[in-house]
Amino acid sequence: MTSARSQSFVLGLIGVSLFLIAWEVIGTYRLAGLTWPPLSTVLAFLTTPAKLPLFGRAAAASFTSVAIGYLCGACGGLILALASHLIAPVRPGLDRLVAVIHAIPSIALAPLLIVLASADATPPIISGLGVGYIFYVAATSGLATASATHRDLFAVLGASRFSVTLRLDLPSALPAIASAMKLSVPIAFIGAIIGEWFGASRGLGLLIVSAMQNFQIPLLWSAVLITAVASLAMFALFSLTERLVQERMR
Amino acid sequence: MTAVVSISNLLRRYWAVALIVVGWQIWVSAAGLSSIVLPGPLAVATDFAGDPLSYAGPAGLTFLVAIAGLLLGFLLGAGLAILSWSSRILNGLLTPLGLIFTSIPVVTLIPIIARLLGYDVRTVVAIVSLICFFPAFVYVGAGLRALPPGSDDLFRVFGGSQLQRFVRLVLPSAVPNLMLAFRLTAPEAVLAAVVAEFLMGTDGLGYLFRKAAGEFDTERALATSLIATITSVACFGLALAAERRVLRRWT
Amino acid sequence: MSDKPAIRIDRVSKTFRLGDGNELSALVDIDLTIAPGEFVALLGPSGCGKSTILRLVAALEGATAGRVTIEGKAPADLCQSHRLGVAFQDHALLPWLDIEANVALPFHLAGRSVDKAQVKDLISLVGLAGFEKARPKQLSGGMRQRASIARALVLEPEVLLLDEPFGALDAVTRRQMNVELQRIWSRHSITTLLVTHSVDEALFLADRVVVMSGRPGRIILDLPAPFARPRAPSVMRDPAFHDMVDRLTEALEPEGAHA
Ligand SMILES: Nc1ncnc2c1ncn2[C@@H]1O[C@H](COP(=O)(O)OP(=O)(O)O)[C@@H](O)[C@H]1O
Numbered sequence: 001m002t003s004a005r006s007q008s009f010v011l012g013l014i015g016v017s018l019f020l021i022a023w024e025v026i027g028t029y030r031l032a033g034l035t036w037p038p039l040s041t042v043l044a045f046l047t048t049p050a051k052l053p054l055f056g057r058a059a060a061a062s063f064t065s066v067a068i069g070y071l072c073g074a075c076g077g078l079i080l081a082l083a084s085h086l087i088a089p090v091r092p093g094l095d096r097l098v099a100v101i102h103a104i105p106s107i108a109l110a111p112l113l114i115v116l117a118s119a120d121a122t123p124p125i126i127s128g129l130g131v132g133y134i135f136y137v138a139a140t141s142g143l144a145t146a147s148a149t150h151r152d153l154f155a156v157l158g159a160s161r162f163s164v165t166l167r168l169d170l171p172s173a174l175p176a177i178a179s180a181m182k183l184s185v186p187i188a189f190i191g192a193i194i195g196e197w198f199g200a201s202r203g204l205g206l207l208i209v210s211a212m213q214n215f216q217i218p219l220l221w222s223a224v225l226i227t228a229v230a231s232l233a234m235f236a237l238f239s240l241t242e243r244l245v246q247e248r249m250r
Numbered sequence: 251m252t253a254v255v256s257i258s259n260l261l262r263r264y265w266a267v268a269l270i271v272v273g274w275q276i277w278v279s280a281a282g283l284s285s286i287v288l289p290g291p292l293a294v295a296t297d298f299a300g301d302p303l304s305y306a307g308p309a310g311l312t313f314l315v316a317i318a319g320l321l322l323g324f325l326l327g328a329g330l331a332i333l334s335w336s337s338r339i340l341n342g343l344l345t346p347l348g349l350i351f352t353s354i355p356v357v358t359l360i361p362i363i364a365r366l367l368g369y370d371v372r373t374v375v376a377i378v379s380l381i382c383f384f385p386a387f388v389y390v391g392a393g394l395r396a397l398p399p400g401s402d403d404l405f406r407v408f409g410g411s412q413l414q415r416f417v418r419l420v421l422p423s424a425v426p427n428l429m430l431a432f433r434l435t436a437p438e439a440v441l442a443a444v445v446a447e448f449l450m451g452t453d454g455l456g457y458l459f460r461k462a463a464g465e466f467d468t469e470r471a472l473a474t475s476l477i478a479t480i481t482s483v484a485c486f487g488l489a490l491a492a493e494r495r496v497l498r499r500w501t
Numbered sequence: 502m503s504d505k506p507a508i509r510i511d512r513v514s515k516t517f518r519l520g521d522g523n524e525l526s527a528l529v530d531i532d533l534t535i536a537p538g539e540f541v542a543l544l545g546p547s548g549c550g551k552s553t554i555l556r557l558v559a560a561l562e563g564a565t566a567g568r569v570t571i572e573g574k575a576p577a578d579l580c581q582s583h584r585l586g587v588a589f590q591d592h593a594l595l596p597w598l599d600i601e602a603n604v605a606l607p608f609h610l611a612g613r614s615v616d617k618a619q620v621k622d623l624i625s626l627v628g629l630a631g632f633e634k635a636r637p638k639q640l641s642g643g644m645r646q647r648a649s650i651a652r653a654l655v656l657e658p659e660v661l662l663l664d665e666p667f668g669a670l671d672a673v674t675r676r677q678m679n680v681e682l683q684r685i686w687s688r689h690s691i692t693t694l695l696v697t698h699s700v701d702e703a704l705f706l707a708d709r710v711v712v713m714s715g716r717p718g719r720i721i722l723d724l725p726a727p728f729a730r731p732r733a734p735s736v737m738r739d740p741a742f743h744d745m746v747d748r749l750t751e752a753l754e755p756e757g758a759h760a
Pocket residue numbers: 517518519525527545546547548549550551552553554716
């Protein structure tokens with residue numbers, strides 16, 4: 001059991017290392033042309049002291065958008081889900097609204113938002129809409145997972161609607177909400193980056209498009225790498241939270 | 251009578267959407283915004299109704315590109331999932347990579363792919379298939395391991411060979427997950443295609459949108475996003491119908 | 502029929518290694534011989550290792566000590582030559598196949614062409630005629646169990662293993678299924694090992710009833726069920742049947758309970 005686990009850990013480590021080595025080799029021998037730099041070049045570029053303020057400012061702007069979008073999206077999604085759980089008649093309408101908003105391509109939302117809010121408010125809003133969707137869907141289905149037996153028990157004990165929600169439905173929804181916390185991490189980043197592709201004045205997304213248009217290859221890869229690593233770290237953190245919640249709720 | 255019922259049904263489902271559209275119209279009219287800044291829904295609808303066919307070409311192209319990318323991505327993702335199912339070592343090597351790529355914003359790779367492959371329709375297909383590849387790999391991989399209870403023992407007792415087990419048990423078991431991944435990814439495929447077209451300026455809805463926005467033709471830009479939304483919803487609807495159909499036969 | 506045993510369980514013990522590193526002794530020194538064509542029922546409290554014995558005979562587990570043989574050979578040989586039939590408590594029908602295809606599955610696994618007449622016969626033998634094209638989810642629990650028994654019999658196996666095949670059914674359906682199973686079995690007289698925890702079921706169906714004690718599992722009683730075949734449900738009202746039910750029930754009670 002434990003030996004199987006350590007074996008798969010070692011294999012996974014080898015897999016990731018092979019990926020990084022392949023990245024390096026393809027770049028070094030120009031197997032994919034000039035636009036694929038070796039990993040070492042990207043890392044060297046990334047750690048050049050002169051570039052640090054550039055990346056620092058861009059990352060700070062983007063991560064702020066991600067954080068605001070994530071928090072507002074999570075709260076908004078949860079509040080809407082609670083509303084549709086408690087007030088049954090509004091549920092179908094909210095479901096459709098959320099689905100329609102989700103189906104609008106973010107590039108189409110962006111110009112609307114730029115008019116309605118501002119260019120710099122657009123990244124957190126798109127990010128929040130994506131996150132809110134995940135939380136709404138997960139929480140509405142999570143709030144409905146309590147078993148019929150438990151519901152009957154609460155009914156027999158004369159529990160009010162409020163205490164059923166608080167003591168039964170919400171705890172039963174926790175695992176689904178914890179999954180949503182994890183799954184919405186990359187969505188939050190995508191929203192912020194796409195939002196920045198439409199004329200934000202700073203951020204990693206802006207860096208990525210301008211580097212693409214101006215053939216600044218190491219800059220392009222560096223900005224993407226920062227975004228990916230940040231998303232990965234946050235995802236890992238929330239995976240841990242999800243694991244803890246699931247252990248606790250078993 | 252039935253008309254009343256269906257209208258009340260429609261209202262029950264779409265009151266919130268209707269509220270937003272009506273609110274938008276009232277706000278635009280009341281604030282007297284110029285149509286360059288923000289046209290109301292009526293103006294957008296009028297613009298679309300004036301020349302609906304001019305949207306058909308780009309919409310068709312985006313739809314086809316999205317479908318092509320989706321199928322290619324699924325073929326590769328499912329293929330790799332099967333390969334990694336068949337070899338414990340390969341599975342061990344690939345599982346964490348699959349996890350890593352599902353936890354990062356793959357959309358940010360679009361500019362990298364665009365630079366690597368050049369600005370071209372084929373690049374859009376490649377981008378869409380990259381976006382679809384990871385969900386297909388992860389979901390099909392999980393499906394290949396979710397066998398019906400007791401079925402594995404059954405095949406052993408009846409002396410089925412490894413090949414029979416794979417063809418008659420493992421592959422069919424993965425079908426529900428495959429369809430689930432298909433439904434979840436289909437609308438994303440359209441959105442990815444639109445974003446790629448927008449960034450690279452290759453033909454399709456994304457380019458139409460970019461051109462309209464560049465010429466401050468806001469009505470046209472919004473009508474284009476409406477079409478993109480409808481295309482994405484249509485893709486979702488098709489995938490959902492396919493999933494329901496398959497599941498009816500499969501479970 | 503030769504007098505060579507069909508199934509020989511020779512002083513078998515089974516220990517499971519658990520995830521936390523501990524060991525669980527499920528079976529200790531089990532010795533059981535089943536003659537060709539004999540129907541043996543295995544009774545015991547839940548968790549005493551009945552399924553484990555059946556899984557050892559089906560080559561789904563390996564013994565920790567001792568040896569299981571079927572006709573003198575390893576059970577896996579019988580699986581490889583497709584001469585074993587099995588039905589579990591969970592019907593294990595494949596959801597994407599209809600009833601006909603589920604029953605025909607063993608033919609495919611044996612690499613033989615499907616004997617359509619045989620499939621049809623068995624489906625009607627278990628009372629599912631007309632449901633050939635139905636999917637498992639469209640059938641009731643009892644019907645699914647019958648389909649899985651038809652599947653177990655379709656290759657005319659030499660050994661039939663049944664692990665609480667009626668465990669999930671209500672009492673009335675269960676009795677009906679018992680009557681049907683005995684009718685089917687008397688046509689084929691296959692060497693059969695039935696795991697159950699119903700005393701009535703064991704006595705009604707089997708030639709011999711073997712009782713096991715709780716963990717670790719041991720055999721504590723081995724009684725013949727001397728009722729003439731074919732048995733009608735009325736045999737359950739026979740005083741001799743009642744006596745045996747009492748004896749077996751007493752043996753099943755945990756030690757000290759009948760002091
Ligand atoms: N694969 C396994 N791993 C660990 N313990 C097992 C396993 N299979 C069975 N056991 C244990 O062995 C004992 C006997 O199980 P089983 O044969 O299923 O009992 P029965 O069928 O009589 O109810 C039980 O305590 C069970 O928990």
